[in-house]
Amino acid sequence: MPELPEVETVRLGLEPVLVGGTFSSVTTNRADLRFPFPPNFSRRLRGARVTELERRAKYLIAHLSTGEALVMHLGMTGRFHVHRAGAARAQLLGEYENSVPADDKHLHALFEMAGGAKVAYFDPRRFGYMLLIPETELPDHALMRGLGVEPLTEALNAAYLANRAAGRKSDLKAFLLDQRIVAGLGNIYVCEALFRAGLKPSRRASILAGRGGRPTEHAMRLVAEIKAVLAEAVAAGGSTLRDYRHADGASGSFQSAFQVYGREGEPCVRPGCRGTVQRSIQGGRSSFYCPVCQR
Incomplete structure (x- = not known):
């Protein structure tokens, strides 16, 4: 299971590609991961611009121009491949100890950006999940409201x-x-x-x-x-x-x-x-x- 530094590491790798970018196309290859993808997931993301990508505990949160937040949890084996526009090959953001090699049967979501970059989500065990939550509801959402302070901030003293x-x-x-x-x-x-x-x-x-x-x-x-x-x-x-x-x-x-x-x-x-x-x-x-x- 990835811990805080690993999730922050993935955030830092995704940030240059996602923040400021717009989703031109989102494809899901199955109906669910640990939980079902949100209703109309691809349609709700298409055309949305990512204004900020933050980490809260072990969650990645992409704040969107549409007023929603894309909340992502890697579970045990979730990982992202980033293929920048014009790059010869994809950048792997983390390969877990003892995990199986990524192949297309484990590719469950593909995010294509307006600038040509692609972000692919692989998850062999499918313990990860993605949710779309209105920004106004995020602080009081069941996943967020009980969380303590962030250890790398001044709130932990x-x-x-x-x-x-x-x-x-x-x-x-x-x-x-x-x-x-x-x-x-x-x-x-x-x-x-x-x-x-x-x-x-x-x-x-x-x-x-x-x-x-x-x-x-x-x-x-x-x-x-x-x-x-x-x-x-x-x-x-x-x-x-x-x-x-x-x-x-x-x-x-x-x-x-x-x-x-x-x-x-x-x-x-x-x-x-x-x-x-x-x-x-x-x-x-x-x-x-x-x-x-x-x-």
């Missing part, structure tokens, strides 16, 4: 985290994965941020709040590390994608920078620490941590 953590009995891992608190954070980057902050995943989230709900040093350090690890992952093209090509053609991957995730049984990389990375199961997901330097 130590005071906010302390306020949400005060008095909580849940552990840090579950607290950070709660999309109602921080939108878009996933298992990989929570493990990495907690390691960098020196905090054990199983500690109570309430350690982030002190007397009167004031943020503790733990909260300040954790916020800084969440932002740092996500920014680094975005710059590297994410980690659940393989063979990703940035808009300038350069490849990148964050897997090589993992400090704990997937490193069970390996020595801790923190200088001076003699611990060994361990794995535990929390809420049905693997947590990787160092039992010596994460407390």
